[in-house]
Amino acid sequence: MANDPSVAHDPPPYGAEVFAFSHPAQTERLDSLGDLCDPATTADLARWDLPAGARCLEIGAGTGSLALWLADRCPDGEVTATDTDLRFLSRLRHPALRVLRHDVRTQGFPPGSFDLIVARSVLCHVPARTELPARMVSWLRPGGRLYIEDPSFFPAASSPDPVVRRLGDAVTTTLAASLGSDVAAWARSFPAPLGGLGLAELGMRVHCPTLTATNAAGRAWALSVADLLPAMTRAGALSEAGGTRALAHISRPGFVDIAHAMIAMWGVRPLTRHTEPRYAG
Template identity: 45%
Template sequence: MPLPDDHGGYGERLLGQSRPGEADRLAALADACDPATVAVLDTLPLAPDSRCLDVGAGLGTIARRLLVRCPQGRVTAADLDTRFLDGTADPRLDVRRLDVRTADLPAGSFDLIHARNLLAHLPDRERVLSRLVGWLAPGGFLYVEDVSFFPVDSSPHAAYRTLMRAGLATVGRTVGSDLDGWARSYPAPLLARGLTDVGLRVRCAPVTADSPDGVLWRRSLEQVRDAVVDGGAATEREVEEGLACFADPAFTDLAPALVAAWGRAPRS
């Protein structure tokens, strides 16, 4: 049956930490995405005592990387559900259960804010982005990263394309996510908020049966398959045919793009 209109958001109905297998999915996400993210973060001129905020920290892999990068600094790892973060023991790491939509943090609190796969899932993403910019210290950096599905639209594999698009439609309808246009608009939202030294990176990785992105998207689609079928975005047969692509050793395609943008707050 269709999902009710008064649905919960991301992490409540879909892909939340309480769902079976979510830790494995987040580990797959880190395997697929962390290397490219870290490669950019390592180029930013952060002071050793920088104050960092990782929003939607998940397993905390980026937060722990920032602890190494800023050995005299502090890192706040924030998420709606911190069950995968609570066991992290480091006096410089502050684990906080935090809703970025309503949190009351002082202006100028952080020298770096990292938010991956967050804004695209928030219907009020424009307002939240402005809040993040307001939390930057003068000269601080904001790094945001989100998915855009445009490479999937030209896929020559109909079963893969159908299932990926069905997953997109389900997440969009259930959560209010924009996995098409939001990240594709980067870096314009950062420029519009006065950030400088703005950069852009687009990562479009291969999907195979054993590639990091193949594992990530297979796990993600398995998490939402019931909602896809119940909501009428695809039939059970279409879901099975699409998932079979991820088990086929001869299958190769492109993952959705991961678009990153970063910029620096004015110093005065």
């Protein structure tokens, strides 16, 4: 029965086979994504005051650049940085930083644990993504904020460049087939997934970075596609030769396009209960 192809099995988690933590270029790929995303994410988070001694949680902290930024901002508090594999986080040192092995799919935290919860490029890769925001809200203290940010490849789908369109479609298709990811419609639906959770100050932000051969987006795309290429070939989304040509295309001098969008949504657990979500813009 275990090998019966008619029996449905959950896809392997992010980091096990696809974007494997053991891949020799994984640190560089994650660092490139941090260089791409950190400026917009930290600009959002810097807008909001945190209480003295704030307790913060970053789910899926990767190589820890955002967790370290939070720790610098909350030196008298505590920042818990989690991931399913800690090889990139265990090297970090900061008096306000705690590193914890944690799988958000199956593990939780006590109610009212945190003043801020951040999950970036996490929920899009979890098949049960729609169930998680409600659980995460329960981990917030009254007045605490939930911040979720995920990619959507809709800019690639509308590119005038057929190679970029094909590459974006191959990434979207392959991640869906291999991980159960949604990097198309999920983030594009924001902030609706927070509606009905009793949150105040609902808001969202969209960032569409420029894609060139040499910037952070270009490095992240090149490293991600190279990592995904075997899975793309298995899924029939892009041949090895087609992937090699696409990588050469986006690496050529003078290449420019729009990368995937990074879309963030947030909301605050109110100090008193209310029934209607309030969008703050």
